[in-house]
Amino acid sequence: MLRDRQITIFDTTLRDGEQTPGVSLTPQQKIDIAYQLDKLGVDIIEAGFPIASEGDRESVRSIAAAGLPSTMVCGLARVLSKDIDTCIDVGVDMVHTFVSTSDIQRIHTIKKSREEVLDMAVNAVDQIKDSGIKCMFSAMDATRTDLDYLIQIFKAVEDAKCDIINVPDTVGVMAPSGMYNLIKNINDExxxxxxTHCHNDFGLAVANSLMAVEAGASQAQVTINGLGERAGNADLAETVMSLQSIYGARTNINTEYIVETARLVERYTGIAIPAHTPVVGENAFAHESGIHTHGVLEKSDTFEPGIMTPEMVGHTRRIVLGKHAGKHAIRKSLESANLEPTDEQLNLIIERVKEIADKGKKMTDADLYAIAFAVMGKPQGKPVIDLKEVSVMTGNITTPTAVVKAIVDGEERVASDVGIGPVDAALNAVYEISGKHTGIKIHDFRIEAVTGGSDAVAEVIIGVQDERGRMVTARAANADIVLASVEALVTSINMLLQT
Known part of the structure; x- marks a missing residue:
């Protein structure tokens, strides 16, 4: 089967991923993502479609010239001489050329006969190979193409010395069993x-990619966070971790950078990762149920896969407080803050936690600690950071800049920083004034609720993490979202520094 088989990972985030509706990356962002993908260990990066625009052409050229130490750079081209020449001109290591082969696309889009398409495919491969670089050929809409014709065209490009063929499920209509049979038939010939390049229209992209590999494919095309046209592509994290942890296959992916990469792409694209997303989502290793948390705290693989741990992918296990939380989890959370209530006090703390949760409120660590301090009759202590003033300058011709004034350990400090928006600038300024010297970093930022109207109140939840992996979350609500964000961050840092 797949145990110990080496599977190549082809990432198309910068090409198909950027075709996600509403996503447009700057040249610098593309370079940043390319370097991150190289750090992640991706074998091939599809850097873009050079003929599409001057910007895309220069971005692909820059990535190809970056000298990525472990990653091959690929450019996309139709089976047209001008597309292929452009790819060659920008210096890619591989050209990925494609043409529609299904009757529905061939007749209604490119309006070519089967014979014409076959000739175009072979001529494109000849041109690429004559240039001395690698070639991948895609039969676009392969899963809706007549099988005999599909194999005929694949054999023709193989005879033309093509290096690798791609079988795309272009509109995501294949069932996993069907994908297995298709790849097996092709592999036999x-x-x-x-x-394989699988789209996620029915939520089957990862399953179809795995079935393709089971049937003999040796390479899978993926994107970070499953980005791409319509419902997206096979997700890198899910595909890689399934291959390695379930099947026992080998890839070159440095899995400890998976979450880091997912969050970088999330930030640059503005496409948020849903909390319940496998592997990289905020809840991927989070537990609230009393039974689950008790088990996980005793032995993590009681209610986690075991063959995939949070540490393997650069994630962190979280115990979430709420109406389902049990005594064991709440005691552990309090002990991590050096709070040791009696059994009677603990029962009262749990009762108050559940009362708040029953009202639909999400509990943060700061909420829990405040309840515990009140029940135990303990003073909360003087905050390490006493926020005094926040000011932000922004506009259409001004880089958002924030200035924060605070008393830190009894000393007045002022810090300023810039960001991609006013909130980002303000959080960076707080981080400048406190986080860098303490090793504290923001790991989570969420706007949980916004009331209606022009005077809407935003509720912000922010989580921070220190060098030892300890995490604390806190909330704040304010009509000024910048101030709410800063107050939540300062509260979470204070709670972490005080425990």
Whole structure:
């Protein structure tokens, strides 16, 4: 089967991923993502579609010239000489050329006969190979293409010395069993490596990619966070971790950077990662149920896969406080803050936690500690950071800049910083004034509720983490979202520094 088989990972975040509706990356962001993908260990980066625009052409050129130490750079081209010449001109290591092969696309889009499409495919491969670089050929809409014709065209490009063929499920209509059978049939006829590119229209992109590999494919095309046209592509994190942890296959992915990479792409694209997303979501290793948290705190793989841990992907296990939280979890959370209530006090703390949760409120660590301090009759202590003033300058011709004044350990400090928006600038300024010297970093930022109207009140929850992996979350609500964000961050830092 797949145990110990080496599977190549082809990432198309910068090409198909950028085709996600509403996503547009700057040249610098593309370079940043390319470096991150190289750090992650991706084998091939599809850097873009150079013929599409001058911007895309220069971005691909820059990535190809970046000298990424472990990653091959690929450019996309139709089976047209001008597309291929442009890819070659920008210096890519591989050209990925494609043409529609299904009757529905061939007849209604490119309006070519089967014979014409076959000739165009072979000519494109010849042109690429004559240039001395690698070639991948895609039969676009392969899963809706007549099988005999599909194999005929794959054999023709193989004879033309194509290096690898790609089998795309372009509109995401394949069932996993069907994908297995298709790849097996192709693999029985073709001697060069097979790649697969699966779309997620029915939520089956990862399953179809895994079935393709089971049937003999040696390469999978993926994107970070499953980005891409319509419902997106096969997600890198889910595909890689399934291959490695469930199947026992090998990849070159440095899995400890998976979450870091997902969050970088989330920040640059503005497409938020849903909390329940496998592997990288905020709740991927979070537990609230009393039974679950008790088990996980005793032995993590009682209610986690075991073959995939949060540490493996650069994530952190979280115990979430709420109406389902048990005594064991709440005691552990309090002990981490050096709070040791009696059994009677603990029962009262749990009762108050559940009362708040029953009202639909999400509990933060700061909420829990405040309840515990009140029940135990303990003073909360003087905050390490006493916020005094926040000011922000922004506009259409001004880089958002924030200035924060605070008393830190009894000393007045002022810090300023910039950001991609006023909130980002303000949080960076707080981080400047406190986080850098304490090793504290923001790991979570969420706007939980916004009331209606022009005077809407925003509720912000922010989580921070220190060098030892300890995490604390806090909330704040304010009509000024910048101030709410700063207050939540300062509260969470104070709670962490005080415990």
């Amino acid at each position: 073709i001697n060069i490596p097979i790649d």
